Every structure is written in C-alpha cells, then in structure tokens.
Amino acid sequence: MIAQSPSIHAKGIMERVLSAKNHSPKMYVLAKTLIWVAAAVAVALFGVVFGPIKAAALGEQSNKVAAPSGKVLVWVDREGKEERIPAPADEYRHPRISPNGMQVAVTVNLDGAKNREIRIWDLIRKTMTRFAGNGGSPVWTPDGKRIVFASDRNGEFVLLWKAVDGSGEVEQLLSARDRLLTPFCWSGDGKSLLVYEAPLNLEATTDIGILSIEGNHSHSLLLHDRHNNSQPRISPNGRWIAYTSDESGRNEVFVRPYPQLSKGKWQISTRGADAPLWSPDGRELFFRSNGAVIGVPVISGPTFRFDKQRILFRGNYFAIMGHNYQTFDISPDGKKFLMMKIIR
Secondary structure: OOOOOHHHHHHHHHHHHHHHHHHOHHHHHHHHHHHHHHHHHHHHHOOOOHHHHHHHHOOOOOOOOOOOOEEEEEEEEOOOOEEEOOOOOEOEEEEEEOOOOOEEEEEEEEOOOOEEEEEEEEOOOOEEEEEEEOOEEEEEOOOOOEEEEEEEEOOEEEEEEEEOOOOOOOEEEEEEOOEEEEEEEEOOOOOEEEEEEEEOOOOOOOEEEEEEOOOOOOEEEEEOOOOOEEEEEEOOOOOEEEEEEOOOOOOEEEEEEOOOHHHOOEEOOOOOOEEEEEOOOOOEEEEEEOOEEEEEEEEOOOOOEEOOOEEEEEOOEOOOOOOOOOOOEEOOOOOEEEEEEEEO
C-alpha cells in the first residue's frame, strides 16, 4: 500500500468514525475507542493530525460542516427554484425517492444520533410512516416493493430488506463483523446490489462490494485497491459505474465500464466532489462540489464521453463528510432534485 499523507489519513479516519456513528451507534463506541489510540499514534508520529481525529472521536462533523439544528426536505429544480415538501423538520439523512416518484424513504437520527429509524413520506397523501427501527441508508428495490437498509444485530453489521406494505418477514441479505455495510444502488438488471464497505481496521481502504439478490446471496468485492472507493451508482443503461475515490489525494468522481471495471477509467470532477447521481435517462451525471450541484452531459456512443460541466445551483443544503452518505436524489422525470435544507 502506498503511504498516505498525514492530512489525508486523518481525513479518512474521521470519515470512517463518522460513518460508524451514523451507521450503528452501538458500534460507534468501539470505533471511538480505536480512534483515540490512532490519535495518540498520529501525534507521536506526525504531531499535526490530532485536531481532526479528536473531532471525529468526539462525534463532531468538522469545522467545514456546520452542526444543524434540523433539516427540511425540499425540491430544487435545475435553475435552483426551491419548493418545500410539507414533511416536518427533523434530523434527516439518506433521502431516496421511490421508483414511481410517490414516496420518499429517509433515515432519521434520534436522541442526538444515539438511535435511528427509517420513515417513509407519502408525497401524495402527505403523511409520514415509520418503516423500520434501528435502520438507515434505505434503498428501494427497482420494482418499489421492498427497501434494503443497513442495521446491526448481535455485534454484526447487516443488510436487511423488508416489504414496503408490511407483509412477510424482514430478511437478512448480508452480515459482517469487521466492516460497515451500506447499500447504494442496483445493477441494471436488478439482480445485484452494490454496497459500500468500510473495514473497522482504520489502516484499510474502503471498498465497493457486489451482492447477488438471487440464490444464496453470493457476495464479492467489485472494486478493491489502495484507495478509498465509495458511493457507487450504475448508469440507467447498466453500462457504466460512477463512484467517488480519493486516488488523486482528495475525493473526486470517476466513471468506469460496468461490469468490467478494468476496461477504462475517466475522472469527471477536478475540484473535489462526491455523491455521483445519474439522470434517469442517463444523459447527465450529477455530483456535489464545494456547495454546488454540478451537471455533466454524457455523450451516447460505444465509448464513454462527456462534455463540459456546469453549476446548476448552490444553496444551504446538507452535506456531510463520510463515504456512506448519499445527500440528494433526483425525481424519476429528471426535472428536480430532492435536497435536505438546513434550518436553524
């Protein structure tokens, strides 16, 4: 493994601990203990990274992310025009729109992030329903009938899925003791789920895994190298994977062919970015960078090509350091974005 600079290593450690806190408050206690050991070692070796690591250990988001008192869900169109969704303000995370565009699944942090649950907001009836306790990071199945989510059971990180209508039992799809598991997106055929995986070993890099929904739910690592890879998103035509990586020394958005990732690689962003998101028709790729939502036209053809990026809008919308976070979504018609607006 190529050695990372102290500042990059500190940032990676901070992201891992914040991920643990929001993924599983129970497991966060262990991660926080480990981080203080790492902090002491870092001070002895470098004398320059204790501040950021201390902030992570205390659960602070860093001085680059203001601690909000609450958030509201809003629609924002491509010109930045905003429309509030009448759901009550709360500590929202990970908003995901259902495939039919009629519901929003969202994680809600409770008791100062000591607990969390998943709720569903009905955009038509304007009602909020509790879907699952001790769960987060919801991902709708392509048919909209189930939601996959992250949780923890008996000291293990797990991925579960559950029918939206409440029928049947909750089923476990994957478990791990040594790494955080966060569901992210589906393959084009809907038969595989891509997963963000963050080892509790803070020296290890984060990976993108792939889980089969068929048969015995076979699992393997899709992208594992010496860099932190995260936030996978498969294009609507199933040919490309967009993801975030720190291989340049900071988080940037990349695209590779899917499923043969070794056949090419394109760096899309250049000024620091994360949270890639495809338009429903696959003709644009969006991401967040320095407080803005950026759009990049994708040129159709046998090879991947893209045009000049442009800023769509800026605003006081929630973003957080942490590779397991998805901080916005797009409506099925591609005309507006679902954002979390910070209120104070």
